[in-house]
Amino acid sequence: MLRIKNLHASINGKEILKGLDLEIKPGEVHAIMGPNGSGKSTLASVLAGREEYEVTEGEVWLEHKNLLDFSPEQRAGEGLFLAFQYPVEIPGVSMMNFMKTAVQEVRNYRGLPPLDAKSFLSMVKEKQALVELDKKLANRSVNEGFSGGEKKRNEIFQMAMLEPRVAVLDETDSGLDIDALRIVAQGVNKLKSNDNCFVVITHYQRLLDYIVPDFVHVLYKGKIVKTGDKSLALELEEKGYDWIKEQVEHSSL
Amino acid sequence: MSTNTAVKDISPSLTEKILSGLPNHLATRIFSSCPSSRNESWKYTPLHNWIEPILETPTHDGLIPQVKEGQNMLYFFNGKLIHIHLSSELENCIEVHPGQTDIQPDFPLLPEKDNNHFFTELASLAPHAGYLIRVKAETRPAANLHILYDWDGAHHVLNTLNHIVVEKNASLQLLVESKSSATTSVLHNQLTRIWLHEDASLTLYRMHNTSSGFSLIDELSCTVEYRARFHACQVTAGGGLIRNNYKVCLNGESADANLRALNILSGNTHADSHVTMIHQSPSCTSNQTFKSIVSQEATAVFSGTIHVERDAQKTNAFQSSRSILLGDKSRSYAKPRLEIYADDVKCSHGATTGQxxxxxxxxxxxxxxxxxxxxxxxxxxxxxxxxxxxxxxxxxxxxxxxxxxxxxxxxxx
Incomplete structure (x- = not known):
């Protein structure tokens, strides 16, 4: 479903991703772990199309389309979703107006008829319940005054509304307490199907207790240097990254 | 910000044109105070850019529009009152004397903090039009009054002098709107003196949706007495030069003033807001919220002073001016200023310009x-x-x- 081939990306002339390969099939959950500065958040930003990052080489295929040819909004239309590590507060833009605009534009991109007000509202209600986000969204500005946990739940709520094919969760667990973590993970598990796939970027094994990955990858110096199943995450939790770094340095000698 | 030395001043011949029709002794007096770019409060606003084209256009009037009946309204066409309608409710509460420019009621004189004599003198000494509104004590009409300035034609300078008095424990909501046709070429110079007595309240909504040939130099001079409140909101979209001076004096204890403005600017519009908020008495509150969206070659200027006198303890005074620039040639200048002579006050100011x-x-x-x-x-x-x-x-x-x-x-x- 998602195929990343030899992806190189840099920011301000500094190369961060140095030939990253990844293939994800429908229905799969892939976790990406790695030490600080290895390029995890850069990968998320590059996939979503953040302008500051320059892709110097490589391809990112979503089914039969190279996402790198598309603008951020077109990528969303194609079915990519990024749950932000730091969701932005946008005072003055109401959640409802934001979601209505997003859903209608994405539906329009996908060739679907616009939702009428009633169906939209019932969809909002249903998806809000999914992440136990009980805020009255109508008169709230996007993320403004939301607690850390609410912001992350709001990301999963938006994901549910936009029904992506590929969802990238960028450290969604950071700053969450155990309850919020469980709610977020349950939301993700309910959305998981054979028509979509997940890339879960995280520092901690804890999240993977709740969202069980099919594969765990270790990203180091801009490349995936090790791939395993969920037991790899446990091993990392126990031993840290030094043994992997050593392996990489050793093999490159 | 460096002084723009390229800015020309209004030439003496143009000034004479502005003053034509005035008795000689008045003209001489006003002439001597004509502002230039060397004057701090006109530093970012080169007057001649807007005034020259207006003075060079031959004068003529457009067609007098048809007026819809029924609304509570004063309708001015090219500065002349052409229609007035007040409901019986409003007639019971307020007195309106339109056009009687010779009535100049006693008004408290505000301390001179800003040099703007030229235009205020021009408006007060030789007004072409104006009105006096008096809201009677203890009356609070539910209906609001709409004052519409409709411009179509070419004139040099039209001076207007207005007085608004809201008596004790009375209130009024006033909606003032300016609009102009594409062929308008006018400089409207207006002075509005407002006096809000004890527990009085005035809400003033202003809207300028005008064409590029329309320029406005407007001064609101407002005295707010004990527990009275003055709330003003202005939306400006379009026009040539739009200069708004606000001079507000919180004269009685616990008086309150709230000024808000939104400038939506494009083309060559130059919107310049100057505020002098004078806290004269203790326990008064004031708020200033000025925002500008500036595109193309438009310019927004904000210069605001909060002046807290020695006796004005327990003052709460806040000011914020924010602009976003959308074009490479869009400009924004901000000059926030606090002058505080009391020692137990809360004051803040903030100015941002960004994208x-x-x-x-x-x-x-x-x-x-x-x-x-x-x-x-x-x-x-x-x-x-x-x-x-x-x-x-x-x-x-x-x-x-x-x-x-x-x-x-x-x-x-």
């Missing part, structure tokens, strides 16, 4: 919202807090229509 928040823009785009739509949402969001809490539906709708109209036109820049 659309790129992080917010990316966030919206990443949810599938196209770039132009996302920009428009953020522009409207920037404007929104000036308009929050406005109770007048009609005004709110017109303001929102102006924002929508602007974002519709300026999708790609």
């Amino acid at each position: 659309i928040n790129q992080e917010a823009l990316f966030y919206l785009q990443s949810r599938g919202i196209s770039l132009p739509t996302a920009r428009n949402m953020l522009i409207a969001a920037f404007a929104s807090d000036v308009l929050t809490g406005i109770e007048n539906e009609d005004y709110l709708q017109k303001a929102q229509a102006l924002i929508e109209n602007f974002t519709g036109v300026h999708e790609i820049e």
Whole structure:
């Protein structure tokens, strides 16, 4: 479903991703772990199309389309979703107006008829319940005054509304307490199907207790240097990254 | 900011033209005080750019429009009153004397903190038109009064002098609107003196939706007595030079003033707001919220002073001016100033100039919202807090229509 081939990306002339390969099939959950500065958040930003990052080489295929040819909004239309590590507060833009605009534009991109007000509202209600986000969204500005946990739940709520094919969760667990973590993970598990796939970027094994990955990858110096199943995450939790770094340095000698 | 030495001043011959028709002794007196770019309060506003073209146009009047009956309204066409209608409710509460410019009631003189004699003298010594509104004590009409200035034609300078008195424990909501046709070429110079007595309240909604040949130099001079409140909101979209001076004196204890303005600027519009907020007495509050959305070659200027006198303890005074620049040639100048002589006060000021928040823009785009739509949402969001809490539906709708109209036109820049 998602195929990343030899992806190189840099920011301000500094190369961060140095030939990253990844293939994800429908229905799969892939976790990406790695030490600080290895390029995890850069990968998320590059996939979503953040302008500051320059892709110097490589391809990112979503089914039969190279996402790198598309603008951020077109990528969303194609079915990519990024749950932000730091969701932005946008005072003055109401959640409802934001979601209505997003859903209608994405539906329009996908060739679907616009939702009428009633169906939209019932969809909002249903998806809000999914992440136990009980805020009255109508008169709230996007993320403004939301607690850390609410912001992350709001990301999963938006994901549910936009029904992506590929969802990238960028450290969604950071700053969450155990309850919020469980709610977020349950939301993700309910959305998981054979028509979509997940890339879960995280520092901690804890999240993977709740969202069980099919594969765990270790990203180091801009490349995936090790791939395993969920037991790899446990091993990392126990031993840290030094043994992997050593392996990489050793093999490159 | 360096002084712009390229700025020319109004030449003596042009000044004479502005003053033509005035008795000689008055003309000489005013002439000597004509401001130039060397004058601090006109530093960013080169007058001649707007005044010269107006003075060079031959004067003529447009066609007098048909007026819809029924609304509570004073209708001025090219500065002349052509229609007045007051409901019986309003007639019971307020006295209106339009056009009687010779009536100049006693008004408290405000301390001279800003050099703007030339235009205020011009308006007060030789007004072409004006009105006096007196809201009778203890009356609080539910209906609001609409004053419409409609401009179509070419004139040099039209001076207006207005007086508004709201007596003890009375209130009024006033909606003042200016509009002009594309062929208008006018400099409207207006002075409005306001006196709010004990427990009085005035809400003033102003809207300028004018063409580039229309320039305005407007001064509001307002005295707010014990526990009285003055709330003013202004939306400016279009025009040539739009200069708004606010001079507010919180004269009685616990008086309150709230000034808000939204400038939606494009083309060559130059919107310049000068505020002098004088806290004369203790326990008064004042708020200033000025926002500008500046595109193309437009300019926004804000210069605001909060002046707290020695006796004005327990003052709460706040000021904020924010601009976003949308074009490479858009400009914004801000000069916030606090002068505090009392020692137990809360005062703050903040001024920002920036662009659309790129992080917010990316966030919206990443949810599938196209770039132009996302920009428009953020522009409207920037404007929104000036308009929050406005109770007048009609005004709110017109303001929102102006924002929508602007974002519709300026999708790609």
